[in-house]
Every structure is written in C-alpha cells, then in structure tokens.
Amino acid sequence: xxxxxxxxxxxxxxxxxxxxxxxxxxxxxxxxxxxxxxxxxxxxxxxxxxxxxxxxxxxxxxxxxxxxxxxxxxxxxxxxxxxxxxxxxxxxxxxxxxxxxxxxxxxxxxxxxxxxxxxxx
Amino acid sequence: xxxxxxxxxxxxxxxxxxxxxxxxxxxxxxxxxxxxxxxxxxxxxxxxxxxxxxxxxxxxxxxxxxxxxxxxxxxxxxxxxxxxxxxxxxxxxxxxxxxxxxxxxxxxxx
Numbered sequence: 001x002x003x004x005x006x007x008x009x010x011x012x013x014x015x016x017x018x019x020x021x022x023x024x025x026x027x028x029x030x031x032x033x034x035x036x037x038x039x040x041x042x043x044x045x046x047x048x049x050x051x052x053x054x055x056x057x058x059x060x061x062x063x064x065x066x067x068x069x070x071x072x073x074x075x076x077x078x079x080x081x082x083x084x085x086x087x088x089x090x091x092x093x094x095x096x097x098x099x100x101x102x103x104x105x106x107x108x109x110x111x112x113x114x115x116x117x118x119x120x121x
Numbered sequence: 122x123x124x125x126x127x128x129x130x131x132x133x134x135x136x137x138x139x140x141x142x143x144x145x146x147x148x149x150x151x152x153x154x155x156x157x158x159x160x161x162x163x164x165x166x167x168x169x170x171x172x173x174x175x176x177x178x179x180x181x182x183x184x185x186x187x188x189x190x191x192x193x194x195x196x197x198x199x200x201x202x203x204x205x206x207x208x209x210x211x212x213x214x215x216x217x218x219x220x221x222x223x224x225x226x227x228x229x230x231x
Contacts, residue, residue, distance in 0.1 A: 037167075044124070045159070045167065045210050047220040059218040100172055106155040106214045107172035114166065 002026040002110050004096045009115030016086050016119070022079040022096030022112055030054075030074035033099040035108060036081050038092035038117075048094070049081065050105035057104060064090075086119045093117075125150065125211055125223035132229040133201045141226045143194040143211030149221055151192035155214035158187055158196045161225075162207045170209075171196060198228070206230045 008020040020036070036048040049070040050059045058070055069082040079096055093116050097108035126144040133139035143150065143158075150156055158171040169178050171187035174194065184199045194213070198205055211223040 044225045045212070045222040047212070047222065050218070050220075057218075061219070095166065100169075100178075105218070105220050106153075107157040107169060107212075108159075108167075109169045109172070109178055111166045111168075 004098065004110055004112035006094065006096050006112045006115040009094065009117045011118045011120065012086055013121050014087060014119055017082070017084045018086065018117060020081040020083065020094055020096075020115055020117070024077045024079070024098075027098075027110075029077040032101070033057075033104040034072060034079045035097045035099060035105055036070065036079075037095045037097050037108065037111075038090075039095070039114075040089075040092040043092075046092070047105065050099070051079070052104055059105065083117070086117075088119050091117060091119050123221075125213060125221050127209075127211060127223035127226045129224070130227045130229065132231055133198075134231045135201050135203065137201050138197060138199045139201060139228065140195050140197045141209055141211075141228065143196070143213070143223050145192050145194075145213055145215075145221070147192055149192075149213040149215035150189065150194050152216065153214045154189070156187065156189055156194040157212045158185075159210045159212070160205075160207045161210065167210065201230050203230050 035050045051070045067085045093114040095114045096112040098110040100107045159167040161167045175187045215221045
C-alpha cells in the first residue's frame with residue numbers, strides 16, 4: 001500500500017525550530033518529486049516547498065523562504081522539513097505529499113496524515 | 122500572489138449537478154493547464170480529484186469533471202451523492218515555481 005507518514009510536529013515557542021520528517025512506503029520514493037503543504041486550523045491549503053526526485057530542484061513559498069529547508073534521503077525513503085525562526089502564522093497541520101508522475105509541484109496524488117505544528121509562547 | 126478565488130459555499134440536491142468555480146489570473150489559471158481539485162472531508166486528508174484541468178486519477182468516479190475557460194477553472198459534480206459533501210480546494214501552478222490554492226468551497230448536499 002502506498003503510504004506517507006509524517007512525524008516531528010509539536011509545540012514550539014516563536015523563534016524556535018522544529019524538524020519534520022516523512023517516511024514513504026509502497027512506491028519507488030526516488031522516482032517522485034515530494035512536497036510539503038500546510039493547513040492552518042480551519043483554513044485552506046498552502047503549498048510550502050517542493051523537492052525534485054534527485055534533490056536537484058528545490059522551491060519554497062515566499063512565506064517560508066530563508067527560514068525553512070527541505071531535504072530528502074532516497075536511501076531511507078524519507079523527506080524532511082527543517083523549520084527555523086518559527087512564527088505564530090506557521091501554526092498548521094503539515095502534510096507530506098507526492099507529486100503526480102512527471103511533475104514537480106502541480107498536483108499531489110498521495111498525502112500523509114499530517115503532523116500538527118503549534119507556534120505559541 | 123493572492124490565493125485563487127472560490128465561492129465559500131455551494132449546494133445541490135441528490136442526483137443534481139453542481140459546479141464550483143476557481144478564478145485566477147492570466148499568470149496562473151489562465152496561463153497553465155495545471156489546475157487541480159482536491160476533496161477534503163472534515164478531519165480527513167485532502168484527496169486529488171482532478172489534475173491538469175480535466176484528468177481524473179484512477180478510482181475517482183466519472184461524476185467528477187474539470188474544465189477551464191480563460192482565467193476560471195470549474196469542477197462539476199454530476200449525480201450528487203451524500204458522500205460528496207465536503208470541502209473542495211482548487212490549485213494552480215502560478216509560474217516562477219509557485220503553486221497557489223483557492224480558499225475552498227464547502228459543498229452541501231441538501
């Protein structure tokens with residue numbers, strides 16, 4: 001079964017850091033671009049970051065550029081998001097999402113269950 | 122760049138058809154055939170229903186269809202069923218390696 005499982009969320013103070021992880025199973029992880037998408041409580045979806053299959057191409061939303069770093073380890077079938085200088089507005093459920101075959105960031109056909117990040121003092 | 126514009130709500134009776142719009146600009150919806158639609162039930166994970174304007178992933182009923190005209194994309198749900206009641210989000214590639222989502226539409230089956 002194709003699955004994504006996130007971990008690493010939690011409560012952190014403003015200005016703090018957190019590292020999210022996502023482990024993939026059931027498909028050839030190294031063949032797909034991967035993304036992080038977040039959803040603030042009761043709000044819509046927001047694309048956060050994208051990384052190509054071989055990590056050659058990395059993109060960020062303006063709202064997180066310079067603060068977040070996406071990375072992947074194809075040997076471990078894992079995706080990561082290092083989040084620094086966190087702000088209250090970063091509070092959200094963070095989803096790991098697989099891009100459809102041949103794409104980088106335009107459509108996501110597999111989603112994890114999400115991990116909650118709360119930034120509050 | 123601003124989020125894409127969706128109506129906050131839509132509704133229809135069982136068996137009817139309902140269309141949800143997603144309005145952007147020539148820099149996003151109008152400029153690329155990379156519009157997607159997601160269904161999200163309360164407390165659940167988003168599910169891809171339509172990608173590249175009108176393509177349906179395997180397993181998505183053909184009651185769901187997508188189209189685009191100019192800067193507006195649309196999702197049509199035909200033969201409405203109770204389980205179609207959910208939030209629907211559109212997204213579009215917006216150039217410069219950026220992806221935008223709409224604010225979401227709550228679909229109610231009356």
